[in-house]
Amino acid sequence: MTLKTNIQSMKKTLVLIALAAGLSMAAQPTLAAGGAEHPRKGGFSFEGPFGTFDQGQLQRGYKVYREVCASCHSMSLMHFRTLAEPGGPFYDAHQVNPAENRFVKVLAAEVQVPDIDTETGEPVMRDAVPADRFPSPYLNATAAAGANGGAAPPDLSVMAKARHDGANYIYSLLSGYRAAPAGLKIGPTQYYNPYMAGDLTSYWSGEGHVPPGGFIAMPPPLMDGQVTYDDGSAETVDQYSKDVAAFIAWASDPKQVQRKRSGLGVLIFLFLFAGVTYVSYRRIWKGVAH
Numbered sequence: 544m545t546l547k548t549n550i551q552s553m554k555k556t557l558v559l560i561a562l563a564a565g566l567s568m569a570a571q572p573t574l575a576a577g578g579a580e581h582p583r584k585g586g587f588s589f590e591g592p593f594g595t596f597d598q599g600q601l602q603r604g605y606k607v608y609r610e611v612c613a614s615c616h617s618m619s620l621m622h623f624r625t626l627a628e629p630g631g632p633f634y635d636a637h638q639v640n641p642a643e644n645r646f647v648k649v650l651a652a653e654v655q656v657p658d659i660d661t662e663t664g665e666p667v668m669r670d671a672v673p674a675d676r677f678p679s680p681y682l683n684a685t686a687a688a689g690a691n692g693g694a695a696p697p698d699l700s701v702m703a704k705a706r707h708d709g710a711n712y713i714y715s716l717l718s719g720y721r722a723a724p725a726g727l728k729i730g731p732t733q734y735y736n737p738y739m740a741g742d743l744t745s746y747w748s749g750e751g752h753v754p755p756g757g758f759i760a761m762p763p764p765l766m767d768g769q770v771t772y773d774d775g776s777a778e779t780v781d782q783y784s785k786d787v788a789a790f791i792a793w794a795s796d797p798k799q800v801q802r803k804r805s806g807l808g809v810l811i812f813l814f815l816f817a818g819v820t821y822v823s824y825r826r827i828w829k830g831v832a833h
């Protein structure tokens with residue numbers, strides 16, 4: 544008797560739990576109002592298991608980073624010589640030693656890095672050499688935040704790994720700025736971007752749905768015609784965004800393509816090895832009853 548009522552009450556509890564779960568799931572969409580827009584596809588050559596970087600695109604991407612982004616963003620894990628490594632933007636088959644690469648020597652010398660004068664001990668600035676890291680535009684994070692409305696520009700060395708769908712996200716973010724919709728309360732040092740993570744519910748008093756995306760302290764960094772390309776590529780915000788996103792994706796993982804290649808080699812080896820094993824198995828057991 545007691546067992547039966549126990550089972551019955553258990554059943555009731557289970558039904559209640561299932562109902563509660565169902566209700567909370569049904570309530571999700573309203574809670575998730577806002578949210579960011581799904582990144583657009585940049586059509587990158589390096590996606591997929593056989594993808595490789597387009598060297599011209601990486602060179603253009605470096606130019607955009609150097610001329611535009613580097614005034615706010617560090618990439619402190621990058622050395623100039625990395626640009627000349629196999630698969631990198633300035634790899635030169637005739638000069639495989641990255642430290643001797645003539646393009647990278649010239650590009651490094653265009654950038655000033657801080658150093659200490661060995662004679663006087665005074666801090667000085669000098670031309671960079673391939674062994675140097677990319678210098679930071681600010682002395683420290685406090686100075687960086689102070690100059691940018693309170694939000695320090697993050698280091699871009701591994702940015703493509705730090706965000707979901709990295710390259711497409713960076714491309715979409717940079718080329719996706721829109722005027723803030725009427726009804727969105729926006730601060731003086733903030734910009735609206737539909738691809739930035741955030742929830743704008745509490746800033747929204749307009750008609751209809753809460754707009755997707757969030758606020759970002761980075762002013763739209765790119766304009767058509769801002770960076771000169773000498774290979775005939777379009778000098779547009781869209782193209783600049785793609786190129787610099789590709790460059791950041793490469794910088795976040797410069798050995799990616801080499802790794803894909805050796806992975807393919809291993810697969811081919813395993814495939815052949817399986818064949819050899821099978822043939823020898825047939826030979827060894829030939830004529831043996833089993």
Ligand code: HEC
Nearest residue numbers: 611612615691694695696697702713758759760761764787
């Ligand atoms: C005037 C300074 C400035 C310039 C120039 C600039 N940025 Fe930013 N960037 C910022 C600041 C400030 C933030 C932090 C924004 C925030 O957290 O709200 C930021 C954030 C970012 C983020 C991270 C967004 C996220 O998901 O958190 C990326 C990616 C980025 N910038 C890429 C770039 C690229 C690429 C360029 C060059 C085309 C560039 N930025 C040029 C100031 C700048």
